[in-house]
Amino acid sequence: MIRFLVLILMTYTGSIAANTAQEIDEIARIVKAQFVSEAVAKKVADDLVKPSFQSKMLTIDDPHEFAKQLTEALRIASGDNHIGVVYSPSDVQRYRVREQAKTSISAQSQQAINRAKEVEESALANFGIQQVRVLDGQVGYLEMSYFDGFVDESAPVFEAAMNMLAGSKAIILDLRRNGGGNSRILPLFLGYFLGPESIHFATKTERWKHTSEQLFTMADVRGHRHFDKPLFILTSGTTFSLAEHVTYHLRAFNRAVVVGERTYGGGKAFDPIIVSDDFYLRMPRVDIVNAITKTMYEEGKGITPDVETTAQAAFYKAYLLALSTLKELNNEAKEFDYEWVKRVVRAQAKTIQTQPTLSAFTGRHRFANYEFEFRQNELWMSYRELPWVKLVNLEHGYFFDDRAIQRQFSFSKTNDGWLLSVYFADRLPEVILEN
Structure with a gap:
């Protein structure tokens, strides 16, 4: 049984690697044609097709890691926070049915089912x-x-x-x-x-x-x-x-x-644009500007x-x-x-409780995109240089960022320095060593 699973994994990994160059080329084509800014689109597309960049991406076998690194490269090159590559064959299929329903009667029935399910899920969330x-x-x-x-x-x-x-x-x-x-x-x-x-x-x-x-x-x-x-x-x-x-x-x-x-x-x-059977692109291609100011925030x-x-x-x-x-x-x-x-x-307002200190965790500490600091017995966090936010103490060593992207944090001391664990409700925690 184990040998069978290994053979499947080897076959699957080889398929991802073989398609990588083709998928990057397709992403470059889509970006150049559809990204909201023509000047930025050309620059990003040119970066994607560089042999040095593609050689680096060809070494990545895991599809999730491929999507993650490509997303990071796209955001750095474009300066846009929406653009990204997502690995999700099921979503790709759903988006493909949506497109096919515009011209295919057989696809329209499946699209109606998909849409009804989405509406039901939205209704359960009270439409936000x-x-x-x-x-x-x-x-x-x-x-x-x-x-x-x-x-x-x-x-x-x-x-x-x-x-x-x-x-x-x-x-x-x-x-x-x-x-x-x-x-x-x-x-x-x-x-x-x-x-x-x-x-x-x-x-x-x-x-x-x-x-x-x-x-x-x-x-x-x-x-x-x-x-x-x-x-x-x-x-x-x-x-x-x-x-x-x-x-x-x-x-x-x-x-x-x-x-x-x-x-x-x-x-x-942004709109989701299909790249292949496995990946789709979150493509910022719609520019909305205010009627009074004739612009938007930066x-x-x-x-x-x-x-x-x-x-x-x-x-x-x-x-x-x-x-x-x-x-x-x-x-x-x-x-x-x-x-x-x-x-x-x-x-x-005065009943907001202060946070107790974490033993030996003093001053500022940076873990990749996260930075932490104790201020007057309260733990504060900044993510990607964004404004600092005071974390909520959950006790037992856990701290909580109760905003749109909800995360919990804990810290542990090792011989090499501090380790940060970042917990999400729907996936395994990330463990990051202090910079």
Whole structure:
């Protein structure tokens, strides 16, 4: 049995290595033709077809490692945080059926099944609506974990959520743990906060199609609209992609105050493009620019908040700002004491516990893309030079980054230095030796 498995593995590994050069050439062709910037596309494509680069990639037998290293090379060469290669034969098949369904009747039935399954999964995730609450002081709170692309199917859920916020006088939109989503939702979602008329909020350009399209908010969205209320958006260092688009557009129209950390900085919308039976390419080929500013935030630098604070403290900071704003707007009203609520919120904010020290772990320590530092008995972390975030102590030596990409960390001391273990919910931990 063991000999049989070894033979299968040898055959499979040889297949991956044999196809590597062909797959890199195909990726170079796609990038050159479709990447959002023509100048950058040519540079990246030229780098991919260099014999020295291909020789290095030909030594990689494992498909996951091949995709990982190629993704890293593409991101360094392009400066784009969305572009990447993914090894997933099952996803490739799903995307292939989607394309075939445009012309094949037989594929359309399978695509209908696939789409129904995706809608069902999105519905189980509440189409990204994580929390809806009305806080003391008539401040609404809406947390979005991602932005779903099923506009028609999600409309009734958004209607219910927005109706729950009808009695609020200000709204906090929490995007701290939001890693993005599908841009098809923008007209519907922004329609609740921009108005009352339909507004041209952005222009979408696709170089590979030679097309340009103006994007407008939906003025006929179902449920209560909130375009006339103070809006506060919470961000973190892992607020990414479409969550950044929502933040940028609402602030550009002077509709929102952004509170929290500088966002990650992923600006270009991407599509999955099939490379082979095993790999697909996340291709940034859609450029969306704001109608007011005629630009967007810078790739890799993201959005700087109006009020900078840690992701952990952002909620209380925004809540207090909302209460102060409402007190100012309702200065003559005597029926509600906003200062009473503010005293409660300040007390709640102070209950954030400090983190105990990790024995012998002092100063700064770097492990590949991660950097850690103790500050006044609290453990802080920066990933890829992004803003520092205070980690939550889970006790027993574990620390937690509770944002879009949720990770846990532990440390161990060896003769060669410190070892970092990075834990994810859905895969084996990564172990990294200190630089």
